[in-house]
Amino acid sequence: MPGKILIVDDAAFMRMMLKKILAPTGNDLIEAVDGSDGVSKYKEHKPNLVLLDIVMPNIDGIECLKQIISFDKDAKVVMCSSIGQQTVVNDAIKIGARDFIVKPFDATKVMEVVSKNM
Amino acid sequence: MNDMSEYKEMYAVEAAEHLQSMNDALLSLEKDPKNSETINVMFRAAHTLKGMSATMGYSNIAELTHDMENLMDRVRKNEMVLDTAAIDMLFEVLDTLEKMVEVPENSSQFDISVLVNKMVQLSNGAVAGSPPKEQSPAAEKHEEVIQETHEETVPVNVSDAAEDGTQKTDEKGCAIFNVTVTLHESCVLKSARAAVALRNLSELGDIIETKPSLKDIEDEKFDRIFTVTFSTKEDAKKVEDAVKTTSEVLSVDVKPMDNAGSESLAKKKTEDKACSSDAGRAAVKNVQSVRVGIERLDSLMNLVGELVINKIRLMQIVSDHKLDYLEETLASLNRLTNDLQEEIMATRMVPIDQIFNRFPRMVRDLAKKEGKDIELILEGGDIELDRTVLDEVGDPLVHILRNCVDHGIESPEAREKAGKNRKGKVKLAARREKNYVVIEAQDDGKGMDPKKFRDAAVTKGVMSAEDIAKLTDTEVLNLSFLPGFSTAEKITDVSGRGVGMDVVKTKIEALGGSVRLESKAGEGTDITLKLPLTVAIIHSLMVKVGKDVYAVPITNVVRDLAIKKDMIKTIKGEEVIMMMGEVLPLIRLHDIFSVKSNGSDDMIVVVVERGGSNVGIVVDHVLGQQEVIIKKLDNRLLRGVKGFAGATILGDGNVALILDVGTLI
Numbered sequence: 001m002p003g004k005i006l007i008v009d010d011a012a013f014m015r016m017m018l019k020k021i022l023a024p025t026g027n028d029l030i031e032a033v034d035g036s037d038g039v040s041k042y043k044e045h046k047p048n049l050v051l052l053d054i055v056m057p058n059i060d061g062i063e064c065l066k067q068i069i070s071f072d073k074d075a076k077v078v079m080c081s082s083i084g085q086q087t088v089v090n091d092a093i094k095i096g097a098r099d100f101i102v103k104p105f106d107a108t109k110v111m112e113v114v115s116k117n118m
Numbered sequence: 119m120n121d122m123s124e125y126k127e128m129y130a131v132e133a134a135e136h137l138q139s140m141n142d143a144l145l146s147l148e149k150d151p152k153n154s155e156t157i158n159v160m161f162r163a164a165h166t167l168k169g170m171s172a173t174m175g176y177s178n179i180a181e182l183t184h185d186m187e188n189l190m191d192r193v194r195k196n197e198m199v200l201d202t203a204a205i206d207m208l209f210e211v212l213d214t215l216e217k218m219v220e221v222p223e224n225s226s227q228f229d230i231s232v233l234v235n236k237m238v239q240l241s242n243g244a245v246a247g248s249p250p251k252e253q254s255p256a257a258e259k260h261e262e263v264i265q266e267t268h269e270e271t272v273p274v275n276v277s278d279a280a281e282d283g284t285q286k287t288d289e290k291g292c293a294i295f296n297v298t299v300t301l302h303e304s305c306v307l308k309s310a311r312a313a314v315a316l317r318n319l320s321e322l323g324d325i326i327e328t329k330p331s332l333k334d335i336e337d338e339k340f341d342r343i344f345t346v347t348f349s350t351k352e353d354a355k356k357v358e359d360a361v362k363t364t365s366e367v368l369s370v371d372v373k374p375m376d377n378a379g380s381e382s383l384a385k386k387k388t389e390d391k392a393c394s395s396d397a398g399r400a401a402v403k404n405v406q407s408v409r410v411g412i413e414r415l416d417s418l419m420n421l422v423g424e425l426v427i428n429k430i431r432l433m434q435i436v437s438d439h440k441l442d443y444l445e446e447t448l449a450s451l452n453r454l455t456n457d458l459q460e461e462i463m464a465t466r467m468v469p470i471d472q473i474f475n476r477f478p479r480m481v482r483d484l485a486k487k488e489g490k491d492i493e494l495i496l497e498g499g500d501i502e503l504d505r506t507v508l509d510e511v512g513d514p515l516v517h518i519l520r521n522c523v524d525h526g527i528e529s530p531e532a533r534e535k536a537g538k539n540r541k542g543k544v545k546l547a548a549r550r551e552k553n554y555v556v557i558e559a560q561d562d563g564k565g566m567d568p569k570k571f572r573d574a575a576v577t578k579g580v581m582s583a584e585d586i587a588k589l590t591d592t593e594v595l596n597l598s599f600l601p602g603f604s605t606a607e608k609i610t611d612v613s614g615r616g617v618g619m620d621v622v623k624t625k626i627e628a629l630g631g632s633v634r635l636e637s638k639a640g641e642g643t644d645i646t647l648k649l650p651l652t653v654a655i656i657h658s659l660m661v662k663v664g665k666d667v668y669a670v671p672i673t674n675v676v677r678d679l680a681i682k683k684d685m686i687k688t689i690k691g692e693e694v695i696m697m698m699g700e701v702l703p704l705i706r707l708h709d710i711f712s713v714k715s716n717g718s719d720d721m722i723v724v725v726v727e728r729g730g731s732n733v734g735i736v737v738d739h740v741l742g743q744q745e746v747i748i749k750k751l752d753n754r755l756l757r758g759v760k761g762f763a764g765a766t767i768l769g770d771g772n773v774a775l776i777l778d779v780g781t782l783i
Contacts, residue, residue, distance in 0.1 A: 099365060
């Protein structure tokens with residue numbers, strides 16, 4: 001059954017990349033351009049899964065995660081991290097992120113994480 | 119991703135944008151090298167460009183931006199400052215990047231080693247003596263070597279213990295398993311991946327201990343394998359599945375713990391207890407604690423609440439029917455429930471240090487930014503508060519401290535002129551008073567000027583000049599708790615936007631606490647927060663209106679009065695009485711709840727504090743003080759209904775509503 005996936009990343013390039021990878025899954029793909037947009041889009045669409053970038057202007061991924069979790073404690077959020085952001089990812093998981101994927105994105109891994117968490 | 123060509127155009131456009139914003143940022147950093155927002159812009163742009171370039175496989179661009187990101191991260195953390203030479207060098211890097219991005223396919227032909235070296239040197243120079251960076255190839259190789267040797271020495275054996283049927287269960291009927299998890303070779307963030315696996319496991323049961331320790335796992339001091347001792351009601355298959363849902367897990371081995379193993383574990387636990395003072399054991403002590411979700415503690419608290427209510431009912435029945443023979447049993451039941459309640463409340467307690475810890479840095483940074491010299495004194499960090507209260511009190515404290523730094527403490531020059539020490543003092547002290555925790559924030563700054571407040575109130579149209587003249591200075595200062603009331607002359611990014619103190623007050627009062635503000639112009643300001651230890655149980659004054667009983671949180675209650683009907687006067691159609699020379703507006707609960715008043719001449723008024731001033735609530739009877747357990751009312755039930763904070767169940771089984779004085783009319 002197709003669901004909704006929210007992609008939160010300030011880089012249009014990264015959003016497009018993820019959309020391309022996720023298109024075959026048949027899910028509705030929603031985009032948000034920064035952390036605060038991510039929070040409001042989450043509230044608006046209540047997606048089944050969120051792919052959340054960490055480094056973003058306005059509010060960053062961690063703050064965005066906090067706000068999403070406090071709005072919906074069962075939110076399924078997957079962090080999009082880079083190598084070297086271990087501590088931040090650890091924090092994110094403590095806050096309630098379900099999983100993470102590491103940039104540069106490998107299509108197989110992204111699909112694995114998405115299918116496991118949806 | 120086989121064909122990247124279709125992304126090239128998009129990459130080029132966005133990369134150029136990021137380079138532009140970095141250029142702009144660098145320009146303004148040249149004038150103002152410490153501007154944290156600009157530094158952040160640089161950092162983010164470098165980070166994003168790195169990710170994009172790595173995705174496209176432009177490794178040279180990724181490497182340059184990676185080093186740039188590292189450098190900016192150091193700057194961001196105040197570990198180094200960008201001097202002219204550094205800025206020149208960064209401009210040089212940007213120029214090179216621009217050329218590379220023009221034809222990114224050829225970016226690999228650029229020789230970037232000189233620039234990379236310069237940047238690495240610069241950021242390493244800032245942290246002389248720090249361990250080599252994790253990205254350095256030497257370190258990586260070393261790590262791989264360790265991993266390989268471990269793979270040989272740690273056999274991932276499939277256990278036969280499962281078949282021998284001696285599966286050990288603990289006292290709660292939980293089985294104990296040793297779960298060995300091997301992460302996939304390609305896993306990059308091993309510690310974070312392990313955290314996901316542990317989180318998935320902890321949803322099924324309790325983690326007793328891990329090898330290596332949780333701390334080491336968090337610090338990534340392990341190769342791809344770790345073992346978890348795990349207690350659960352589920353079977354091995356479920357446990358295995360839980361771990362397998364984690365990505366990047368290569369294999370999972372779940373084997374039930376045999377008797378010997380669990381005995382030694384139990385033994386180890388007692389040993390730990392026996393020598394817990396031994397500093398060398400500090401690391402082991404870590405694994406003795408079990409993480410429990412706050413929801414579980416909430417539901418425990420709720421259950422105990424129910425238990426207490428039923429106990430009170432039982433006691434009432436016993437006393438009503440004079441069932442003497444039950445008294446002894448009931449007394450011990452009473453004691454046990456009280457102990458249980460205290461234990462659970464103690465479990466929810468966390469030291470206030472958890473939020474105090476972040477303040478020294480915050481105050482230092484703010485003070486630096488404002489050019490002020492401030493000493494922050496923290497006291498009573500070991501005082502414990504309920505987790506829920508602590509979570510809610512963090513933001514208000516941040517705001518209060520920011521106010522202290524921004525508005526309270528003067529510049530060193532102004533302080534000197536006023537005959538004060540150049541260094542301002544801000545003190546944050548927590549202490550326990552009976553069933554409350556009091557947090558006091560004091561500064562020795564310029565204080566608040568009641569006259570300014572009076573003027574501001576009139577110009578803002580909050581009050582007429584006539585009314586404001588009637589207020590005492592303290593009452594006037596408490597106007598700062600009104601929404602949108604700020605006397606700050608200029609708006610800074612710290613405070614002075616007119617939001618703040620009202621939010622502080624609302625938050626604290628929502629917790630059942632209170633805020634008091636005292637200030638003397640020229641001498642400083644003193645803000646006192648009085649917080650309940652827990653939000654689940656509150657002391658209340660029980661009052662009766664008509665046939666119904668209501669609970670008034672004791673924190674709000676100032677006193678109660680017995681008055682005669684003829685003492686009531688009317689001002690502008692509002693009923694008031696005079697109390698010690700003060701005009702006290704009256705609220706008749708009879709009118710609000712449409713209850714017939716008994717019309718007698720003698721009336722009882724409960725004086726409560728609301729928004730810095732007092733209000734009298736007219737009731738029929740005051741029944742006395744009692745601990746009540748708050749039952750949250752469903753929001754759907756209370757939609758649009760103000761004045762109630764929740765409900766509680768009384769000893770006789772009846773429900774009493776808890777009045778929320780702040781929102782009552």
